[in-house]
Amino acid sequence: xxxxxxxLITAISLLIIAQLPIGVEVDNFxxxxxxxxxxxxxxxxxxxxxxxxxxxxxxxTLGLFLLVVNAIVFGLAAALVSGFRLRYGFWxxxxxxxxxxxxxxxxxxxxx
Numbered sequence: 001x002x003x004x005x006x007x008l009i010t011a012i013s014l015l016i017i018a019q020l021p022i023g024v025e026v027d028n029f030x031x032x033x034x035x036x037x038x039x040x041x042x043x044x045x046x047x048x049x050x051x052x053x054x055x056x057x058x059x060x061t062l063g064l065f066l067l068v069v070n071a072i073v074f075g076l077a078a079a080l081v082s083g084f085r086l087r088y089g090f091w092x093x094x095x096x097x098x099x100x101x102x103x104x105x106x107x108x109x110x111x112x
Contacts, residue, residue, distance in 0.1 A: 005111060006040070006108075007033065007036045007037060007040065008033075008036075009104055009107045009108055009111065010036035010039060010040070010100070010104060011029065011032040011033040011035070011036040012032075012107060013099075013100055013103040013104050013107060014026050014032040014035055014036060014084070014100070015029065015032050016103055017096055017099045017100060017103065018032075020099060022088075022091075022092055022095040022096060022099065023086055023087035023088035023091070023092035023095075023096075024078075024085075024086060024087075024092050024095075024096040024099075025084070025085040025086075025087060026083065026084050027083035027084075028083070031081065031082075031083030031084055032084070034081050034083075034084075035077055035078070035081045035083075035084040038077045038080050038081050039073070039074070039077040042073050042076055042077055042080075043073060046073060046076065047069065047070075047073050050069045050072060050073070051066070051069055054066075054068075054069055067094065067097070067098065068094070070097040070098075070101070071090060071093040071094040071096075071097045072093070073097070074086075074093045074094075074096050074097040074100065075089075075090065075093035078093065
């Protein structure tokens with residue numbers, strides 16, 4: 001049940017982010033839900049590998065490189081889901097991933 005709530009929160013967060021002027025575009029709720037599922041799978045499978053491979057850069061930048069890793073995963077999700085686009089490429093992915101983390105946190109606190 002918690003997974004379904006998490007997916008719904010992420011889908012709603014993506015729809016909110018699509019309304020911000022940062023270049024993230026989502027066609028409709030169903031595309032946002034598919035993007036949330038793909039994003040969850042990528043976070044489970046690809047992100048740990050990227051984090052492991054980027055440990056030296058993460059240490060060198062005092063953890064800021066993890067923002068880039070999150071942007072890469074966000075961009076991969078956009079590349080894999082039709083109807084989920086990044087107008088400005090990497091910058092949209094970077095700002096989108098930051099906004100997604102923030103909005104997911106706020107919505108999760110409301111849900112409890």
